Structure formats: structure tokens, C-alpha cells
Amino acid sequence: MKRVVVTGLGVVSAVGNDVAGFWNNIVEGNSPAKAITRFNPEKFKTQFATQIIDLDPKLYLDRNDIKRSDLYTQYALIAAKQAIDDSGFDINTMSPFDVGVIFGTAQGGMETFEQQYKEYAASGFEPHFNPFFIPKTLVNMASGVISIKFGLMGVNFSTASACASANTAIMDAANYIRWGQAKIIITGGSDAPISEASIGGYNSLKALSTRNDAPTKASRPFDVERDGFVMGEGAGVLVLEEYEHAKARGAHIYAEVAGSAMTSDAYHITATHPEGKGAIEGMKRALHDAGLNAADIDYVNAHATSTPVGDISESKAIKAVFEDNADLHISATKSITGHLLGAAGAVEAIVAIKAITEGIVPPTINTETIDPEIPKGLNIVIKEAINKKINAALSNTFGFGGHNGIVIFKKI
Structure with missing residues (x-):
């Protein structure tokens, strides 16, 4: 069975919008949790999150990319571009059918769905829906748009297993390469769940911390006084590659996907x-x-x-x-x-x-x-x-x- 290695990394998050910045803040233990600004959270039990506030999609994506995609897809595209650039493979020197995308999400276009329904209700329930409403909300759209954007014509699908979605995508991607079905697969996960529906829904489950007075101290795994998680958003992307292919092109190899x-x-x-x-x-x-x-x-x-x-x-x-x-x-x-x-x-x-x-x-x-x-x-x-x-x-x-x-x- 073929070996699988990691040759590219990309990340978009409140902790850092590139791998170097992200890793530095992880090592230093710098929490970015703060009050939510995407909507007014004052009526909610939880009023904070690790929200991305220093990323302007217009600096990375063209107008049509932004118009036609939910925030979760935008995050995925930006992180995918980082990872592909980091990997350094050239699709023009390969068969595009040898490069695929397998990508995970838990909620897909939740923000788009929420906004569209608000507009529908505000209109007196007149059915004037945005033509991009359905494509923007679909859970497979991040994988589809990544393949379209970069001309990747190999295996392409999305995984949805809640908070295990990205790992599911990574293991599926590794297995497709092991089986000889692809040379390279772009994989990972993305979500943009900082919305009224998501915060309200998770509050009703009593899953979120309510330490509104100390957001950076709220997430405390294993601690006797923990009271729930802190909602975050963003995307992580890995370029997985068949080992011999990576070695032959002189790629930088970070690690092997062992199992x-x-x-x-x-x-x-x-x-x-x-x-x-x-x-x-x-x-x-x-x-x-x-x-x-x-x-x-x-x-x-x-x-x-x-x-x-x-x-x-x-x-x-x-x-x-x-x-x-x-x-x-x-x-x-x-x-x-x-x-x-x-x-x-x-x-x-x-x-x-x-x-x-x-x-x-x-x-x-x-x-x-x-x-x-x-x-x-x-x-x-x-x-x-x-x-x-x-x-x-x-x-x-x-x-x-x-x-x-x-x-x-x-x-x-």
C-alpha cells in the first residue's frame, strides 16, 4: 500500500491567518477570545467567541468568489491557497485527475441560511430568494469551489461527521492516495458558526461557556470549574501526497500520515x-x-x-x-x-x-x-x-x- 505524506499546510483562524502566526500563538498560549461583533450578542447567555476579525476576504478572493460563497467557503479557499502554495506542486505538470479534494464541515453555510431566512421573513414571506442561496449553503460547496478554483479534477466530495468532519476528510484523503486513486489530495475542514442561530442553539444545549467577564479564561479543559466550550471559526488545510511522488519532485515533507x-x-x-x-x-x-x-x-x-x-x-x-x-x-x-x-x-x-x-x-x-x-x-x-x-x-x-x-x- 502506498505511503502518504503531508507537503503543504494552510490555516485561517482567530489565532492566526497563516501557519507561522498560528503556531506562534499556540506555543505562547495566546487566546483570541473576545466579545462577538458579528451581531449584537447582548440577549445571549454567551456573548463571546474566537471570531476572526483581521481577515479581509477581498485581499485574497475576487468579487465573484465572495458573492457566490458563504464565509465558511471563503475561509476554505484562503487556507487552501496557502497550503497549495506551501506544497509547491504545479497542476500544469500533472494530470488534473490525479489531484482531488476531500473536505469536511459540520454546518456548511449556516450564516447564509440565517441571513436569507431573515430577509424572507422581513419581506412578509415573499419568496424572493437569492439565486446563490442553495449553492452557498451546501455542505459540499467548499470542496467543489476549491476544485473549480484550482482546476483539480480528481476525487471530490465532502465529509460531515459534526466535529469529527475534518479528521474524517483527512483519513479518507489518505486512503484514496493509499489505494492509488490520487497523487495529491487537498483536505481539511472549515466552519463559520459565529451566528445567532449557532450561538443560540449551542446555548440551549448548555454546551457553551458563559464566562462573559473573562473570555480568554473561559476554555479550561480538564479543569474542575470548566463550564463549556468557546465557539470558534476558520479553516485548516493539508496537502496530502503520495510519498514517492513527493520525493520525486523534491517536495518539503512535514510528516507522514501513519494511520x-x-x-x-x-x-x-x-x-x-x-x-x-x-x-x-x-x-x-x-x-x-x-x-x-x-x-x-x-x-x-x-x-x-x-x-x-x-x-x-x-x-x-x-x-x-x-x-x-x-x-x-x-x-x-x-x-x-x-x-x-x-x-x-x-x-x-x-x-x-x-x-x-x-x-x-x-x-x-x-x-x-x-x-x-x-x-x-x-x-x-x-x-x-x-x-x-x-x-x-x-x-x-x-x-x-x-x-x-x-x-x-x-x-x-
Whole structure:
């Protein structure tokens, strides 16, 4: 079976709109959480998020790109351009059918849907819909527009497994290359969920932190006083490439996609399995797919959203799989980025890859007192990053509906 490597990275987020800036803020533990400005949040229980405020799409996209695409697609396009430029492959020297796009999202064009319905209601329910309404809201549109924009004619589809969507896309992309169906695939995830409907909906689920007086301190994974996650937005993109193809063209290789797996909790529509059964099996299967043992993993980027139930179940699962690995270090970088929903796995894959290439385990910020229900003996990196040689890193993502997506990267 063919080997798969990462040759390009791109990111758009409140933490940074390029990989260098993003990584620096991750290592420094700089949270960008602040009051929402996209709409007036004063009526909502949660009034803050990690909102992108310093990105002007007009500097990156032409007028038609912006007119015809939702914000989530715009984020995907900008991050994809970064990753493609970083990878340096030239589509003009290849068959376009050898380059594909597999991309994830949890909500798709939620902002467009919300705005269009408001206009419909304000008109007295006269059916005058924008002709781009349907294309802008579709969950497959980011993958479609990326392929159109860059002339990529290979495999093309989108994954939707809630907050595991990006990891699902990454593992699908890796497998299509393994099977010889593509030489290169652009993959990752994007979401733009900072809208009234999203904030209101997640508030009703009691999933969001309500620390309006201290937004940068709100996301506190594993902490005894955690009260929910911080909503985020953006996109992460990886260029995956068949190893021999990358080597032949002299590409810079960040890491290898060593293995992956998906399982289901089959338990609850929003809650993870309390004992982490699906997560345990998913991590074990990812290790098997990678040909690695638990002792070979140096770093786990935890899904850890800062919710009361989820952090406990994941920590139990990590303990069950890696109990004998005393050298394993764990961090929860959603404490910095917020939770980017369908983009979370992609930006956290970039964190895992950079941790390997830079030899740094980023911190979990804001965690003061570990919840006593978190298993003892886990090396959770708190407050400050540490230097550590990392040969292999595992990234967890879990989504509503019981979706578990795990990807392992290793040094090459």
C-alpha cells in the first residue's frame, strides 16, 4: 500500500491567518477570545467567541468568489491557497485527475441560511430568494469551489461527521492516495458558526461557556470549574501526497500520515460514551493501522472541548489505551483556539504536525485544578509549552452523533 505524506499546510483562524502566526500563538498560549461583533450578542447567555476579525476576504478572493460563497467557503479557499502554495506542486505538470479534494464541515453555510431566512421573513414571506442561496449553503460547496478554483479534477466530495468532519476528510484523503486513486489530495475542514442561530442553539444545549467577564479564561479543559466550550471559526488545510511522488519532485515533507480510524459510540446524540468505549477502540485501531504500539506515541492532541462530560470520557479513554506509556504528553489546544467545529480536526492536525517538526508540546491554558474525575497519572501539559522530541502524534476528534475520528502522524 502506498505511503502518504503531508507537503503543504494552510490555516485561517482567530489565532492566526497563516501557519507561522498560528503556531506562534499556540506555543505562547495566546487566546483570541473576545466579545462577538458579528451581531449584537447582548440577549445571549454567551456573548463571546474566537471570531476572526483581521481577515479581509477581498485581499485574497475576487468579487465573484465572495458573492457566490458563504464565509465558511471563503475561509476554505484562503487556507487552501496557502497550503497549495506551501506544497509547491504545479497542476500544469500533472494530470488534473490525479489531484482531488476531500473536505469536511459540520454546518456548511449556516450564516447564509440565517441571513436569507431573515430577509424572507422581513419581506412578509415573499419568496424572493437569492439565486446563490442553495449553492452557498451546501455542505459540499467548499470542496467543489476549491476544485473549480484550482482546476483539480480528481476525487471530490465532502465529509460531515459534526466535529469529527475534518479528521474524517483527512483519513479518507489518505486512503484514496493509499489505494492509488490520487497523487495529491487537498483536505481539511472549515466552519463559520459565529451566528445567532449557532450561538443560540449551542446555548440551549448548555454546551457553551458563559464566562462573559473573562473570555480568554473561559476554555479550561480538564479543569474542575470548566463550564463549556468557546465557539470558534476558520479553516485548516493539508496537502496530502503520495510519498514517492513527493520525493520525486523534491517536495518539503512535514510528516507522514501513519494511520487513522473511525468508530461510533452508538450511545447518545450529543454526549460521548461515559467510559469512552468508542474512543478507546478508535485509538487502538488507528495504532494498528499505523503499525505502532501505544508506547510509540509521544503526544496526544486531545479533543477536550472543556465540557463537563466530554473531557472526562476522553481522559478515561486515553488512560485506558496509553496507561503504560509514562512518556506520553497531552494537551488541549481548544483552550487557545476555541472549538472550530468541522474545522477543529484540521487545525489540530496542523498543531500535531508542527509539534513533530518543531519538537514542542503546546500548552493547555486556563487549567488551574484538574477535575478529580480525570484519571491520575496523565501528563497534561498546562500553562506553558515544553520541549520534547516527538516522533509520533495522535489527534482525537469526536462529534455529535457519536462520531470518533483519530489520525496519527509521524516523523519521516
